[in-house]
Amino acid sequence: MVARWMAASRRSGLRVLRALDKLDLTNCEIRETQVGLLIRPDAPKELDLGSNARIGADGADTIARALTKRPQRLSLESCRIGDEGAKALAVCRAELERLELGDNGITDAGLAALVKGTLKVRERSIAQSRITATGVRALLAAEWPLVELDSATTGRRRSGKLVASRRPRDRSLARHLDNTHGEALMALIGAER
Amino acid sequence: MALTVRAIAEAARAGGDGGDRFARSAAREVADELRATMCGMTWDDEFFDGAPNPRSTIVRYLRFDRYFSGRYDSSLRTRGRAIDAGQMRAMVASEGVRFLTRVNLSYQLDANGVRELSRCRHFAR
Numbered sequence: 001m002v003a004r005w006m007a008a009s010r011r012s013g014l015r016v017l018r019a020l021d022k023l024d025l026t027n028c029e030i031r032e033t034q035v036g037l038l039i040r041p042d043a044p045k046e047l048d049l050g051s052n053a054r055i056g057a058d059g060a061d062t063i064a065r066a067l068t069k070r071p072q073r074l075s076l077e078s079c080r081i082g083d084e085g086a087k088a089l090a091v092c093r094a095e096l097e098r099l100e101l102g103d104n105g106i107t108d109a110g111l112a113a114l115v116k117g118t119l120k121v122r123e124r125s126i127a128q129s130r131i132t133a134t135g136v137r138a139l140l141a142a143e144w145p146l147v148e149l150d151s152a153t154t155g156r157r158r159s160g161k162l163v164a165s166r167r168p169r170d171r172s173l174a175r176h177l178d179n180t181h182g183e184a185l186m187a188l189i190g191a192e193r
Numbered sequence: 194m195a196l197t198v199r200a201i202a203e204a205a206r207a208g209g210d211g212g213d214r215f216a217r218s219a220a221r222e223v224a225d226e227l228r229a230t231m232c233g234m235t236w237d238d239e240f241f242d243g244a245p246n247p248r249s250t251i252v253r254y255l256r257f258d259r260y261f262s263g264r265y266d267s268s269l270r271t272r273g274r275a276i277d278a279g280q281m282r283a284m285v286a287s288e289g290v291r292f293l294t295r296v297n298l299s300y301q302l303d304a305n306g307v308r309e310l311s312r313c314r315h316f317a318r
Contacts, residue, residue, distance in 0.1 A: 019294065019316045026299035028307050037311040044316075048299070 020044035026075075027051040032059030039066040039074075047071040050100070051078045060085030064119075067094035075100040077125070086110030090117025102127035102148075108135035115142040122146070234261075234272060240290065241276055243283030250289070256297040278305035285313030 023044040030038075030052040038047060039062070049055065055063075060081040063074075074096060081089075081104045089101075090113040099121045101114075106129045114124075115138045125148040131139075139147060239245050240255055261270045276298065284290060290313065302310070 019291070020296060021294045022296075024295075024297035024299045025302065025307055028298065028300070028302040029304045030307055031304055034304055034307065037308055 022046040022048070024048040025052070030055060030059075032056050032062060035059045035062050036066055039063050039071070041068050041070055043070040045071060046073040048075040049079065050075045053078065053080045055079040055081065057082050057084035057088065061088040064088045064092040067092050067096075069095070072096060073098040076104065077101070077127075078103040080104060081106075083107055083110035083113070087113040087117075090114045090119055092117070092119045095120040096122070098123040098125075100125040100127075102129065105130060108132055108138070111135040112138055115139065115144075124148070238274065240287075241274075241280045241284050243280075243287045245287060245289035247289070250292045253293060254295040254297070255290075255293050256295075257301045259301075276301050276306065277303065278309045281306045281309035285310060285315065288315055291315040 021044065023038075023046070025038070026048050027050070030049060031054045035049065035055055038049070052059075055076065056079065059079065060076065061084075063076070067074075076085075077100045079085075081101070083106060085104065086101065086106050087110060089099075090110075096119070099119075102125050106126060108131060111126065111129070111131055112135070121144075123146045124144060127148055129135075129149075131149070236246055236249055236252070237255060237257065240249070241257075257276060259272050261272070263269075281302065293316070296310075298306070298310070
């Protein structure tokens with residue numbers, strides 16, 4: 001499919017964005033039907049589509065179908081993709097260096113799909129997500145190389161900040177946990193003990 | 194590194210074919226991360242007009258800024274220009290964009306502008 005796309009794009013003169021190291025299109029009113037213009041084999045190495053709230057779950061599905069080796073680093077923060085979008089991305093067979101999915105309303109269900117899915121990512125950010133202790137336990141079991149969880153919250157905000165000395169030692173699970181609250185935080189601390 | 198960004202800028206200011214040749218040659222020696230982000234509002238206006246200054250071949254990162262503090266007469270300035278699909282069409286039609294490796298148009302473009310940008314033929318190496 002990719003070879004067909006490349007052949008078609010060569011004929012139409014549309015091999016275009018490959019030379020860009022980074023393209024930042026944060027908050028540019030990009031819709032779910034338009035992400036296909038940007039997610040393609042000749043995409044920039046790094047593509048920031050954050051705060052394009054019209055992308056949504058349908059846009060995430062389009063992205064999942066189009067992802068190959070480019071972009072290598074993709075930000076979809078605050079794009080309202082939700083659990084449905086996370087599930088669509090999870091079954092994608094691409095490999096990314098970094099994927100940012102923070103502030104998308106992702107819950108334990110979406111996280112579980114990402115943990116079990118085929119999408120390979122070296123660094124993930126799921127900051128500002130609605131993850132509970134269940135989700136954190138799933139993360140711990142997954143042993144992903146790096147996950148950023150800033151401000152991941154539960155309904156019960158009963159804990160303060162996690163100090164550096166209590167970060168998980170060997171798993172390298174969470175580098176940025178300063179504002180992780182409630183049960184999720186307690187699960188991490190429990191895992192550390 | 195013997196050549197500095199300042200030396201290149203001075204060579205470019207000196208003008209003439211010799212200055213241009215020296216600036217182009219010197220620019221090849223400069224790591225991308227040391228290159229100018231924006232040389233001035235007029236420089237990137239010319240990008241958006243589709244007629245970039247030939248000397249902007251040293252620029253790698255094009256970023257549209259709307260607010261400037263201290264850059265011009267130590268005062269705060271806001272830029273009135275808006276960029277749209279028409280200007281993206283003009284910009285990407287120019288071969289002068291082929292030296293860019295980073296483009297940041299966050300909070301500035303609408304979906305039509307993004308579509309025009311995605312049609313650029315000159316970002317292919």
